Amino acid sequence: MSIEKVHTVVVGAGQAGVAMSEHLTACGVPHVVLERHRIAERWRSERWDSLAANGPAWHDRFPGMEFPNVDPDGFPTKEQVEEYFVAYAKRIAAPIRCGVEVKSVRKLEHRLGFLVETSQGPIEADSVVAATGAFQRPLVPNLIPGDVSLLQIHSTAYRRPDQLPKGAALVIGAGSSGVQIAEELLAAGKRVYLSVGPHERPPRAYRERDYCWWLGVLGKWDAETRPAGTSHITIAVSGAGGGHTVDFRVLAAQGAILLGMAQSFNNGTLTFAADLSDNIAHGDANYLALLDEADAYVVRNGLDLPAEPEARKLKPDPACMTSPILELNLAEAGITSIIWATGFTSDYSWLKVDAFDEEGRPRHQRGVSSEPGIYFLGLPWQSRRGSAFIWGVWHDAKHLADRIATRRRYMEYHAQRTNVEITAAAEQASLRADKARG
Numbered sequence: 001m002s003i004e005k006v007h008t009v010v011v012g013a014g015q016a017g018v019a020m021s022e023h024l025t026a027c028g029v030p031h032v033v034l035e036r037h038r039i040a041e042r043w044r045s046e047r048w049d050s051l052a053a054n055g056p057a058w059h060d061r062f063p064g065m066e067f068p069n070v071d072p073d074g075f076p077t078k079e080q081v082e083e084y085f086v087a088y089a090k091r092i093a094a095p096i097r098c099g100v101e102v103k104s105v106r107k108l109e110h111r112l113g114f115l116v117e118t119s120q121g122p123i124e125a126d127s128v129v130a131a132t133g134a135f136q137r138p139l140v141p142n143l144i145p146g147d148v149s150l151l152q153i154h155s156t157a158y159r160r161p162d163q164l165p166k167g168a169a170l171v172i173g174a175g176s177s178g179v180q181i182a183e184e185l186l187a188a189g190k191r192v193y194l195s196v197g198p199h200e201r202p203p204r205a206y207r208e209r210d211y212c213w214w215l216g217v218l219g220k221w222d223a224e225t226r227p228a229g230t231s232h233i234t235i236a237v238s239g240a241g242g243g244h245t246v247d248f249r250v251l252a253a254q255g256a257i258l259l260g261m262a263q264s265f266n267n268g269t270l271t272f273a274a275d276l277s278d279n280i281a282h283g284d285a286n287y288l289a290l291l292d293e294a295d296a297y298v299v300r301n302g303l304d305l306p307a308e309p310e311a312r313k314l315k316p317d318p319a320c321m322t323s324p325i326l327e328l329n330l331a332e333a334g335i336t337s338i339i340w341a342t343g344f345t346s347d348y349s350w351l352k353v354d355a356f357d358e359e360g361r362p363r364h365q366r367g368v369s370s371e372p373g374i375y376f377l378g379l380p381w382q383s384r385r386g387s388a389f390i391w392g393v394w395h396d397a398k399h400l401a402d403r404i405a406t407r408r409r410y411m412e413y414h415a416q417r418t419n420v421e422i423t424a425a426a427e428q429a430s431l432r433a434d435k436a437r438g
């Protein structure tokens, strides 16, 4: 049986796979994109109904196409994001095969390239790009046993308030997902407890410019390394309902009961660290620092943007901050559901190559892995802070396509030289045979 051969196989057709295809085509690299479900699947089936993009339409997009029918300063709905990538893939004629799952990728023995086993048969490829996303497998801390009689779901399984049983809800995690879900549940009339960890909370807009613009002009999206001492930064922002600044004191005023980090569970009672005030103070400091940097930028560059002194006025601390709850019996508090907005982990179990460190993390430089021919795309901080976001992945894909095309040229040179050498050797042998025959 002959095996299909393609120069580059891209695994996954989210934004990363689509961007990769665009740049590979531009570099003349033959490729296919294999997607186990549909283009932009995670936006379709792993996000809640009311989700809007966290960044405005002018920002959270690829350079080559605007969002059709969305105000550039508005926040596209999740359906509009999904439609955008489907339209984009069509526009660039991306060779995407949907419904094809990659089961494994292995290095070919004593030969260049990889064997890609898929649900529709094997493919041999010189290069493989893992574009399967930074947010792959829901991460739920092993805190509350599954047999405790309440509904426990991860934010990927949350859809809308009426999906939850009657009673109070506890949202654990206060990044963009946790905060947005808590706000939606409060608005639906639920009693909401929200466990808040360390976070950043930039202003939605300041002096008439969105925070995405401020992070751009202040060079923060381009920061190449995480701030010292941080392994992960949760950003609490929201594009819901036209977008607004996340303010935990406002949430508390609306009825949310804020808690520190969930710590342990025993006999129906959940305990919380005494870190709520610190976490909120850290978020405030981050918020105020951005206002300071923005003000300095305005002055230094003589920009005509209206001052906004009221943005600096913080509301008084609510009772749940001044007298924090450190223990909560879930049944007594009437909590019938827990939504874990605790993030994601990666899953590269299908990628059986030497490209991971001892802890299973991709070993790479700007997405170029330690296994020649294997590339990663869409990783957090792959080359900079913006890497896992819509606009950032496009630039990382460009870099990878350039590297893949360069490596391909080396291989082509090798193949040409090998052919020349084989032909020359054959000619020599034929001459020798002619001579021997006289």
Ligand SMILES: Cc1cc2nc3c(=O)[nH]c(=O)nc-3n(C[C@H](O)[C@H](O)[C@H](O)COP(=O)(O)OP(=O)(O)OC[C@H]3O[C@@H](n4cnc5c(N)ncnc54)[C@H](O)[C@@H]3O)c2cc1C
Pocket (backbone or CB within 6 Å): 011, 012, 013, 014, 015, 016, 017, 034, 035, 036, 037, 038, 039, 040, 041, 042, 043, 047, 052, 053, 054, 055, 060, 100, 101, 102, 103, 131, 132, 133, 134, 135, 136, 177, 350, 377, 378, 388, 389, 390, 391, 393
């Ligand atoms: C709740 C939430 C909201 C977000 N909002 C924004 C936002 O507003 N703006 C922004 O810029 N970023 C946002 N992000 C971050 C990021 O843009 C998204 O997570 C985005 O989906 C990542 O795109 P990706 O292509 O890297 O990965 P994914 O979208 O995860 O795509 C990977 C694809 O690979 C496929 N796949 C996986 N394994 C295999 C396999 N073995 N074989 C074949 N196919 C496979 C999957 O089906 C999937 O379609 C958000 C993230 C989350 C979690």
